[in-house]
Amino acid sequence: MIRWTKRPAAGLAAGLAGLALIAAVGIAAPLVWGEDAGRLTGAAREGMSAAHLLGTDALGRDVLARTLVATRLTLALTLLATLIAGTLGIGLGTAVWVSGPRIREIGLRLIDVMVSYPAVILALVVAAVLGAGGGAAVVAIGVAWSPSFARLTANLAASVAGRDHVATARLMGVPPLRILTRHLLPNIAEPLLVLLSVCFAGTLTALSGLSFIGLGVQPPSYDWGALLDTGLDAVYTNPGEALGPALAITLTGVLAGFVGDGLAASADPRRARAARRAAAPEPAPRAPAPGVPADALLVVDDLRVALPDGVELVAGVSFAVRRGEIVGVVGESGSGKSLTAMAVAKLLPEQVHATAAALRLADLDLTAPAAPARLATEIGVVYQDPATSFNPGLRMGGQITEALRRHRRVGRADARRRAVRALTSVRVTSPEHRLAQHPHELSGGLRQRAMIASAVLTEPRLLIADEPTTALDVTVQAEVLALLREINERDGTAMLFISHDIGVIAALCHRVLVMYAGRIVEELAVGDLRRGRTRHPYTRALLAATPRLTGPAGEPPATVPGRPPEPGARPAGCAFAARCPRVLPHCADEAPPQVPSDGGGWAACHALRPEPAESAR
Known part of the structure; x- marks a missing residue:
């Protein structure tokens, strides 16, 4: 609802006072001047005088009285x-x-x-x-x-x-x-x-x-x-x-x-606060789904997200998230990271649709219409921009506790106590006071902490963090990452962490999925990522483009040449072929196989196949 400020602007005060006066005239005029307004006299068309301030009309009626009496009907x-x-x-x-x-x-x-x-x-x-x-x-x-x-x-x-x-x-x-x-x-x-x-x-x-x-x-x-x-x-x-x-x-x-x-x-x-301060292509053949771990919480098998015209934005993604595991998804903008996450949360835009051979969270089938109460309480979402994560017209308390009160049937007072505990756990200062504030009254870091508290308040099984640190400065970014790690270790909450920053992924996650042009091109343990044991040329290019404190002074990080293909112009084979330094003649025409690695992951690349690669350029 709208909440009016205590000190309206001078224009509002003048306007309200003026209209109130006119409305009062409209109510009283027929009673006070009604007789004068209708009295016929012989003084027709007289000019303005002390007796008739605005003169008289053709029938000798007082013009001022008639103007005042006409106020009621005009306003009504x-x-x-x-x-x-x-x-x-x-x-x-x-x-x-x-x-x-x-x-x-x-x-x-x-x-x-x-x-x-x-x-x-x-x-x-x-x-x-x-x-x-x-x-x-x-x-x-x-x-x-x-x-x-x-x-x-x-x-x-x-x-x-x-x-x-x-x-x-x-x-x-x-x-x-x-x-x-x-x-x-x-x-x-x-x-x-x-x-x-x-x-x-x-x-x-x-x-x-x-x-x-x-x-x-x-x-x-x-x-x-x-x-x-x-x-x-x-x-x-x-x-x-x-x-x-x-x-x-x-x-x-x-x-x-x-x-x-x-x-x-x-x-x-x-x-109002500012004023107060001033005053004061063809789809590639489906890759075989990797073996689903016995302790898998989230299972995604052959997920495809497409536009109404059939163009696929996400083309056959398969992965699993274990209980208590943080899985990072990294890639350039437009690689399909957020669409994959929003398909899991069933928050895709209306103009796109998703299909999957399997998409489930524990016993919850996400391909079927699910009960809103289960979706709202078993999946938590932390968005990229804390400035748009909350409704700017509502106070924080009602927004943070809404899911808890609506779907867990928790009373207002109990929900507020839980919200205070949740805000305290993510180190928000003066949590009781914050609940009474509007989102704009909090800094970006506090808003993001409040969003995390809201997301975990219902104790979800899976937390989806869609680039939650991109809009924050480096210091606050580190604090938010530490909070997510603490929640994971303390509550055992599984997380799907989306980022374009491979350094952030390496600092937080247990396992990494590298996406390019709507497909997963490599899966590896975070330990292999930190040690540089990556196999796919695209992953290596991302690592090389990451700024480092060590190295020759003044040397800029490497760049990945070229641009990802548009969704409607992706080749049937490897979409990275046009930018790849190890490209083979058949890369653009044949879908690359998933080549296993020693660390339990895999990379989809023709150049990694064990057979000789004499045909390489």
């Missing part, structure tokens, strides 16, 4: 039209993002078509169909403004829906409606509030315009637009008759803008 119609526009637009925009991909695409195109027509033209069309009158004008303006809300909501929801905290909510099995109300709408409230203020001002102007041309409020009722219409007839003899409603429309619109900007600033906890 404007509020109703704004409510219709916001409800229809936000409802359509959010419905698009909780629906399936096909409905979403159709909905987005429909919104684009609606937005392409000016709001005034749509309002005129609707008003012409429904006929003249205040009710028709309200519906017309409300419908005309709704596409703006729909487009803004859909665009903002698209950006928020891809964040880590929304993916975590999906992992926990949070229903789409709750994701909408808890994670999407609160994080897009700021621009929607601004649009609401703009809509209020625009609706006021549009309704007044429809009344001005005779399609809005009909006699004997009148609003500011109708008064402006009659006032322009005598603008040269009595300008006050048009000046009154014109000033009322302008002032109310400006005050609405002040309120919208002020609410937006106050609703955003990050800006």
Whole structure:
């Protein structure tokens, strides 16, 4: 939910005070000046005077009194039209993002078509169909403004829906409606509030315009637009008759803008704190799956992740993670590391799909629809960027304890005590205070520690860490790695650790999987990695490109020439062939075999086969 700051901006205070005064006038005016507004006199079209500050109209009625009395109907119609526009637009925009991909695409195109027509033209069309009158004008303006809300909501929801905290909510099995109300709408409230203020001002102007041309409020009722219409007839003899409603429309619109900007600033906890501080190809043949260890916790066999057009991003990955083991997955960006991990966690983007001969966590079959409670409590996820791991609009306490309370049915007080213990275990200072803070109030290192505490709070069997140290400085990075090692040793939690840094992998993991172009090209023990006993040319190239403190001064690390192939252009054989210094003539056409090594691992490389390699270039 939105939490307002205690000291709103000056613009918000001025806007609220001004609109409150206008609203009070709208409530009281018919009671106080209603008789004067309707009294017919013989003083027709009199100019401004002490008796009539804005003069009189063609029937001798006091213009000021009529302007004040018209306030109630004008504000009521404007509020109703704004409510219709916001409800229809936000409802359509959010419905698009909780629906399936096909409905979403159709909905987005429909919104684009609606937005392409000016709001005034749509309002005129609707008003012409429904006929003249205040009710028709309200519906017309409300419908005309709704596409703006729909487009803004859909665009903002698209950006928020891809964040880590929304993916975590999906992992926990949070229903789409709750994701909408808890994670999407609160994080897009700021621009929607601004649009609401703009809509209020625009609706006021549009309704007044429809009344001005005779399609809005009909006699004997009148609003500011109708008064402006009659006032322009005598603008040269009595300008006050048009000046009154014109000033009322302008002032109310400006005050609405002040309120919208002020609410937006106050609703955003990050800006509010800053303000307070300022004031203060063809798939390769499937490789035989390695023997599954008896103590395997996670088993992945022939995992394939593909786009809707069939292009494979991950092509036939097989491995296992033992209980209490840390398995590192290393490779360049785009090698398929994160997609492999997210396929295990069932958090793949909607546009890709995964298949596997086997994908299970202990007795939990991950290829079948799994109970959200088991997924949310048996698999923990630590994301790459701590700044997007938490919902910025919610306090830390509710987010850290959400899975525990929802799926373990733990009470609020008990969940909070457990969260304090978990934060203490990962060495977060003042844990009780941190639970009451927003994510932006924590440093990057503290946010990442809090994410680790949240991930292990349900005592998961498997912890997936997707490049959890990339966004941190070196000192904090070492602390986070030490925490993960401590959790593994203390609780026996198995981990799948994703990184592009082979040095980090060597420092933390027990076993290493080297990925390139969507496939595992080598598996080896971390001891062999540290001693440089790697066999695949790609792994050796990664090691050579790792910066070292030892060696000749000023000598830069080696680089891996070339670039990985695009997923749709990978060769049927070895994808590393074009960059490999040991390439053989048949490397690009034949899938490399898995050649076992003495340390119990293997490497997929033609050059490692025991037969002579006279054909090498």
